[in-house]
Amino acid sequence: MKKIFIYYSHSGNGEIVKDYFKENGYDIRKVESKRKLPKSFFCQMMVGGMLAGFNHKAKLKDFNYDIKDYDEVVIGSPIWNGKLACPTNTLLSKLDLKDKKLTFVLYSGGGRAPKAIKKINKKYKADIIELKEPKKYKENLEKLTIIK
Numbered sequence: 001m002k003k004i005f006i007y008y009s010h011s012g013n014g015e016i017v018k019d020y021f022k023e024n025g026y027d028i029r030k031v032e033s034k035r036k037l038p039k040s041f042f043c044q045m046m047v048g049g050m051l052a053g054f055n056h057k058a059k060l061k062d063f064n065y066d067i068k069d070y071d072e073v074v075i076g077s078p079i080w081n082g083k084l085a086c087p088t089n090t091l092l093s094k095l096d097l098k099d100k101k102l103t104f105v106l107y108s109g110g111g112r113a114p115k116a117i118k119k120i121n122k123k124y125k126a127d128i129i130e131l132k133e134p135k136k137y138k139e140n141l142e143k144l145t146i147i148k
């Protein structure tokens with residue numbers, strides 16, 4: 001089984017999740033947005049939060065979307081305004097995920113993302129794991145061990 005963890009991270013929580021998958025033999029690819037979020041938290045909420053609310057697709061830096069060699073794909077995404085982060089929307093619009101063993105790992109401030117889960121469940125047959133701020137609560141990474 002070839003497996004890959006593909007993720008976006010703005011403020012480092014996704015990096016902790018990435019470390020877990022790297023240690024567990026996954027290939028790693030990181031999505032980068034062409035535009036960074038503003039510096040202040042308030043402006044981040046205004047810009048990123050609003051755009052995510054509209055399911056906006058961010059423009060991404062060059063990325064290899066070819067995952068045909070992989071049997072298992074794990075997507076890691078922050079939650080913005082209850083929804084998937086804008087770079088994740090772009091990623092999902094370009095990846096061919098059919099016939100993959102698929103898991104989503106959603107990291108957020110509150111550790112719950114019902115709106116994002118609803119959207120994922122509409123389109124994909126996937127396991128979904130929610131994590132509250134993995135940078136701060138490393139013990140929650142234990143939840144990832146259900147992925148077999």
Ligand SMILES: Cc1cc2nc3c(=O)[nH]c(=O)nc-3n(C[C@H](O)[C@H](O)[C@H](O)COP(=O)(O)O)c2cc1C
Nearest residue numbers: 009010011012013014048078080081082108109110
């Ligand atoms: C623009 C923006 C919107 C956010 N909206 C939410 C939210 O609606 N609910 C929540 O629990 N956390 C929210 N957060 C917090 C992030 O989801 C959380 O810090 C996550 O772990 C960030 O992942 P990262 O550090 O890999 O970027 C938001 C963060 C940003 C920057």
